[in-house]
Amino acid sequence: MSQPRNRWIVQIVLVLAVLAFVGVSVIPIIGAFNNTPSSTQNPASTRGTLPSSDLKSKLEDEVRGYELVLQREPENQTALKGLLQARLQLLSQKEKSEVKPADIQVVIEPLEKLAKLNPEKSEYSVLLAQAKQQIGDREGAAQAYRSILSTKPGDLKALQGMVALLISQQRPEAAIGLLQETLSKAAQANTIQPGSVDTVAVQVLLGSVHASQKRYAQASSVYDQAIKKDPKDFRPVVAKAMLLKQQGKDADAKPLFDSAAALAPAQYKDEIKKAATASSKPNPAVAPTPPLESTPK
Secondary structure, eight states: OOOOSOSGGGGOOTTOBGGGTTOSSSHHHHHHHHTSOOSSOOHHHHTTTSOHHHHHHHHHHHHHHHHHHHHHOTTOHHHHHHHHHHHHHHHHTSOGGGOOHHHHHHHHHHHHHHHHHOTTOHHHHHHHHHHHHHTTOHHHHHHHHHHHHTTOTTOHHHHHHHHHHHHHTTOHHHHHHHHHHHHHTHHHHHHHSTTSSOHHHHHHHHHHHHHHTTOHHHHHHHHHHHHHHOTTOHHHHHHHHHHHHHTTOHHHHHHHHHHHHHHSOHHHHHHHHHHHHSOOOOOTTSOBOOOSSOSOO
């Protein structure tokens, strides 16, 4: 199995469905940047020691400070990142029900600048797409994903996000077409830039989309192709096991779960065992999906 290229997708647990790949919640955005060191003192480090009101006041002061810097230097990336993180920390102080579009909009502004200034870092564009989807700007979200895929057709974060967006718009055929096109061009892309398209991961995602539409035979066939392509890769094995379990075929799923647990890196073995022993509660509306990347970078 090829060495994975980023840690973002690793946070996806085994039982997530296609529609949950990039949720409409702002939680993934907050979580991503809480793990990013700030150029100044990280507000997250003081979160446990400051009362909520004091922390809010401190963060608001930081926001004003970064805004003053950006008035003089609009493209100062240190200030943009600091502003983004401070605003995300303020956002995390609120209950989900309290978050309004205006709260997300102030996160979008620095994200747009950072995405433009760092086109090679797809994380900014993915987070921008998530934020736009959060406020209902689906076309803006789609444009952000397309901007990544135009230069990095194998970017799994963008592919997952775009697929989730299309599924949420009741456009499964468009999602399938996107993934099939990615697979058809994978060999050429990997010739130009080796490892740029994780074919097995794309196949697993394609199978999950088929399963979300109750096309179990097609999903199983795609998983079988992926297993044949790389018999040592646990991802399509556990995907097929979960597909069978979803259909109530626990006896057929068990040997696949066992095989997947034997093949998987240590950090996934417990999750696979939990998935294997969990009670079967089929939900034909969505498809359970394994992590698309096996280990952090």
